[in-house]
Amino acid sequence: MPLKRDLDFLTSGSRGWAENYSDEGELFIRITNLTRGSIGLDLTDIQRVAVPDGAEGSRTKVRSGDVLFSITAYLGSVAVVPDALESAYVSQHVALARFHQLRLTSKWVGFVALSVVGQAWFGMKSYGGTKIQLSLDDVRDLPTPVAPVDEQRAIAAFLDRETAKIDELVAEQRRLMELLKEKRQAVISHAVMKGLNPDAPMKPSGIEWLGEVPAHWEFNRIANVFREVGEPGTAELPILSVSIHHGVSDKEIAEDELERKVTRSDDRSKYKQVSPGDLVYNMMRAWQGGFGTVTVMGMVSPAYVVARPLKMVKTAYIEHLLRTPQAIEQMRRHSRGVTDFRLRLYWDEFKNIRVALPPIEETTAICAKISELEERFSAMSAESAESIRLLQERRTALISAAVTGQIDVRALSPTKAMEATT
Template sequence: MSFPPYAEYKDSGVAWLGAVPGHWEVMRFKNSIADCRNGIWGDEAIGDENDIICIRVADFHRDAGLVDISDPTFRNVREQDRQSRLVVDGDLLLEKSGGGEKQLVGAVVRYTHPDPAICSNFVARMRLAEGMSSSFWTYAHAAAYAVRLNYQSIKQTSGIQNLDQTQYFDELAAFPPLAEQEAIAGFLDREVGKIDSLVTEQERLIALLKEKRQAVISHAVTKGLNPTAPLKDSGIEWLGQIPAHWEVVRLGNLYQEAVRTGSDELPILSVSIHRGVSDYEIPDEDMERNVARSEDRSKYKRVQPNDLVYNMMRAWQGGFGTVQTHGQVSPAYVVAQPTRTLRSEYIEALLRTPCAVEEMRRHSRGVTDFRLRLYWDEFKDIKVALPPSDEIDAILAAGAAIVEQFTALEATSQSAITLLAERRAALISAAVTGKIDVRTVATQSAEMETA
């Protein structure tokens, strides 16, 4: 669907705005704001009258431009400290500290909840001036963020990005009359909502494809490829019945723990829940959060192709994989070396089945999930079903074909999501900078909704 332009334009003199409708004003963002206050972190909640919802950057639903308090954080803030900082329905919240190389600080979201709240010290509350639509200005800030208008206002210290609010608020924006702001916001609410629904459908499809892929692979590595093969009871609760010609064996009979000293020449490989073992050294900025690197590489463990490596603290979450290249891994990882001819990719695929993951969790030791660790002595006692080597080859080949097929389907959906996101951003930008005139269609849509 195409939308007409305005009848008359003027040059805004601002690169990111371009030409704007002749009757719009061009002013600084700060002219849309009546008051801006930095947040406060307060103290731990204690259950008294001073406990209040505290909005963190983690509560920013960036795509929707809204605050998500489905899992609220409560902090204890005295009345005199909170009164000037209260966040109420319609306020905008600015991320002023945080961000990263791939996601700049400076996102803006809107608070749309009836309960008053405060925001953390990494967030600033913006209360809009009279005659300003909070929904419109959420979209306007989103359009500015999309073109990285905030980038030149970012100061970085100790790895944390801080937004110079004064500099950012001095950036120029387009100011339509209030009635037009509301019409544009209503139009975008409807049109963006349609796009978001399509994105949700594609995301749901991707989730179903991943689920189906895992189910097919799980069946292959636990029951084999021959649906008519005779079965037997494995004697292991998590395995259930397995093909009669498969053997049940302890991992300790297939692997031995290997402790080989690392060296400066070898790359440091990482073990990811999603990717398994990397086949090259991961840059520091791409390392998982809370993973630190030592300068002394002799402390690392050397690994070789076909080793099975797992993270003691995250094995039950999928933190393991098969090594594809010579390298070294963190001393926090356990390295298992096959003691017989065996393709570790098969054991990895088997251990990624939901039942096996739960079995590893059962063998892990710790008071809470956060502290669970799977030590070698427990890992080696886990029993698995092992097909003959030629059948392992066939299962892995079938699994690779399944992964390729489902990955292609997922890529198609992901491409659709990317195109929808581009369409969404372009529509928001066109509307809030006046490249399209949506007043008529906004009025018609509103009338249809009330009819």
């Protein structure tokens, strides 16, 4: 039956409350607080709001047992309001459903929304282009399997237990991915700052952020290794992007794939031409590791600095060095600006930073070793990501099977119930 047959009422939050954000106000539940794939409510990143006077505020105040639906972006996200939640209100992008609880229990509705039944319904009913959304009528009409109320409670309790176990396995895989990321950075940092030979004699670098380096390495200012260039681009060259995660792209990135807040000018004559081996950095994101090595002919934003090698040097090695946490802190110190997001690293500051350089043969070996390590870490991270995907699929399958009657959880042990979904 549709949800509306057991609804007490359904509403969405008021508009314009963003103007009333206040550290001293009430909890303000947004779509980001509705966790995807779970009926839990995430209050770790909660906004507060000064509630307007009158009925407009009171009608959107949540109670224990209310079911909250995202009606724009993150469609299919749902949460059941827990007991003992302090005074809280919903935003305009969250639908608040309150039930008579005569035929439908709150957790049952939440799990139905997460099942293939709910996900298919919301996907079919969503509308809009770049900003997809649902109407309140779409929520009211959600087709809902109806089991006896006592059985709904039993199934919900079963799913609470079993999805919690799956969630813990997912959390373990995510922790593993974070550890792999940290390990990768530590290994790379050691390679570019200490070399590959653990028995190499060391010497003080005299550069605070570098510490001791192999005794045969030489020191140089960036200005003695690179020169700034600003050659104009040409229409046929691809516009390359610099990412703090992936360096310089090797092809033009589609507009809808660009990082947030990145825009392009229609006038390509404003862009700077780059050649393989150039070092490029984003002046506004150098303090976050926004460096990259160019591998193909192209052009980059006029807001980027392009540095071309003056002598035989492995630019990829310099990129790895400048992405270390120690070097990034130096980029911050040499950048100008009032706040972090206004910091800019100009060439006149960057060129005076001193680095330690191994012989070219050694830098080539270090870069080759880093490439080998990155492939290995990427493969392990991909395995964890695939494990997460499979666990999430299993979670959805278990929920769907339970709420549509494909398995009778009353007669199955947890292990057999899980096996029934495979």
